[in-house]
Amino acid sequence: MEIYAIGYFLFYFFALISVDKNSKASTNKVIFSVSFFILLIFCALRGIIDRDHQNYLTIYGYIVHGDGYLIEPSYYFFSLLSDFLTSGPILLFVLYAIIGLGFKFYTFRTYSIFPVISVLVYYSNYYFLHEMTQIRIGVSIAIAIIAINNWLNGNKKFFFILLFISCLFHYSALIFLIIPFMPKRRINAKEMAAYAFVILISYIMFILHFGFATAFSYIPIGYVQEKFAIYSQKAEMGEVQAINVFSVMQLIKIINIILMYFFVAKKHDDSKFFNLMLRFYIFSTICWVVFFDIPVFAVRLSDLFGISEIFILPYLLYVSKNKYIGVFLLTLFTGMVFYINIFHNILLEPYVTFFN
Known part of the structure; x- marks a missing residue:
């Protein structure tokens, strides 16, 4: 290693x-x-x-x-x-x-x-x-x-x-066929509040053990009910690796979103690419929690949208006028993620x- x-x-x-x-x-x-x-x-x-x-x-x-x-x-x-x-x-x-x-x-x-x-x-x-x-x-x-x-x-x-x-x-x-329906403007307060609300509700659903697999199992279509009932049962029986919605990487993402929204986004609101990548980064965080009882969905969607971190996280250098605060944050993030990927996972x- x-x-x-x-x-x-x-x-x-x-x-x-x-x-x-x-x-x-x-x-x-x-x-x-x-x-x-x-x-x-x-x-x-x-x-x-x-x-x-x-x-x-x-x-x-x-x-x-x-x-x-x-x-x-x-x-x-x-x-x-x-x-x-x-x-x-x-x-x-x-x-x-x-x-x-x-x-x-x-x-x-x-x-x-x-x-x-x-x-x-x-x-x-x-x-x-x-x-x-x-x-x-x-x-x-x-x-x-x-x-x-x-x-x-x-x-x-x-x-x-x-x-x-x-x-x-x-x-x-x-999944990227959603792009034509995505806004290009900066994330405003109402939109961010909506994302925060979705994350909060998702964590409440997790605590109540009521996820999408459970919800979809009530759809009156035999194949759909059976498929998602199986997903739910496998998750409960431990046959698939459970999603840790409070993982270090998830918490790091939430912190990064807060830093980006409050300290960076306003300075770069003219960048359509930045605005979209920040939305993707938020989607990655949401998907990890929303699909907690369908691990294959949670992992795949979170990873697909999470690629945005490669373009979003360099903006941490703009969190403060002292760029070395941004360097410290990048060091903390990349070091922890590298350690988790190679030595823990x-x-x-x-x-x-x-x-x-």
Whole structure:
């Protein structure tokens, strides 16, 4: 696990250099490029160290042997291409690493107010979750972010084209069809009060053990009743990992939302992208509680909307006129999240390459 910790301290060091007032733009560009290649090599050469790797190998075997398997078209294509060119699955993971990291770093460079800070936030959480584990959604959500920015800039045609491509990598990108119905303005007091009310009611529902699975089980449609009754029973029997609605990461998100709304949002209300990403960050927090009794929904939706933290959290540097207060908050957040992911949740096993 030491190599992951070394990586964190390296990117933390890069982040400190990038926010120094004497740091040159050319230096930051070099740091950004070096970060990309380090993460790319680290990701592309990994062996079986994550929870999904073996499943991907199994699915690869089904595809190349002509057995049917329900999965997105891109995985079929890359599996067959890897088998044709290398007679093995190695190229499959290399391609996903190149495409996923390539698009992610493009979004950091183009949409983040502090790209190097975004790399640190990304490394502490979504790098391990996406590029090192959930490789399909890692690519999908990066393309979706580009699609979203196209919508905000009025390029509606490209939004739908890119979102379609995103769905070829993971069908869950369909959730971003809500974008045309989302406001672009700054979150006002009434809207924030509504979000706070939803969060409060969600926690009350949790305390009362009345969640969506329970509510949906009363819908007078046999299949729906059965499906959600099963979800509820599995959660109660402990057959699925329960959602901890009071987890450290959830509480950190709530604190960040408060800081963003009261100390940052007014200063950047002209940024449509910031306004939307802040809404996504709030949605991520809400989904984690609302779907507490349907863990698969809670985790998936919270993670999809939570990608916004990569673009939102660099704004912590604007919480105070003294930017080092923001640096301290970023250190606290990224350090705790990194520790939880690697040493508590153990998202990854000790690093090995596919050569081992």
